[in-house]
Amino acid sequence: MGHFTKKSKAKPEISTASLPDIIFMLLIFFMVTTVLREQEVQVRTILPEAEALTKIEQKRYVSYIWMGPEKLRGNRFGETRVQIDDAIIEEMTTIRSIMYRKLTQEPRLIVSMRTDKESVMGVVTDVQQELRKGGTLRINYSSKRDISNL
């Protein structure tokens, strides 16, 4: 009987020795999947909604172009501007060389156009003409899933 009392005295404990290993596993997962947010978007881009969507799985091939009204101080919005990487494009003709350079670095480049849905086609057409001049022909009109009529 003394045998039994001995057993009950031992406190049940979960071993925490493997805890760092588990955390490290998670850490490594997130380190691998992380793509650091490189730039701050200076234009407003409320994306349009669509149904016929395709996913871009390879994030590494994607280069973004933002188009929309410029964010100003005090929640106001200015003229429609184009932003590539972290700079607002002043002269449309510079887009072709920027895009050509990107294409030489990554031949499978997909240009994703994140355009505000209240923009007009004029600026989109201008950018598209520049993309053609730069040779970057794979584009994507970034849009969200339409939730309203599901």
Place this chain on the structure above:
Amino acid sequence: MGVLAKKKERREAEIPTSSMADIAFLLLIFFLVTTTIDVDTGIGMTLPPELDEKVEPPPVKERNSLAILINSAGQVLLEDLPSSVAQIRQEVQIHVQNQGQDPRYSESPTKALVSIKTDRQTPYNLYIQTMDEVWMAYFEIWNTEARGLGFANYQDYRSSLEEDAVNEIRKKWPAQISIAEPDPGE
């Protein structure tokens, strides 16, 4: 004294590992916060290469091309008839699936072309809606075709394909969508 010295010698130099988990946690939280898992979704297109002025664009028979015009006020003109965005999907399907029967529509699915032309002041949202309708028209055709082959839908058929296998459905019903050249001098 002898007892104390003996004790000191026995102690091994150890790095405390109890804080290891904390360090890892901090790093984990940093990466958790900075990670963006959301995938970019959108309507994929391939732009036509830049026009060579010496080379004439390939001729397209009038009946094979379905022209969609959207003006600055957001009005839709489908083959010169005032229309609406909601009608585009059906019209595209009739046009593509015509198989040469109706002389107003295409001769065959592989020759059928959908051309979208916009104005500088056309709302972008409307352009995306139009694009969406045209693509949905094709998706619906592909879905029907995939079901005929015994798949649940086109997505199923796509995922059943090998890496570089020919997509027979798209070969049979190619989505040929053209973005019209903008008018010069605007």
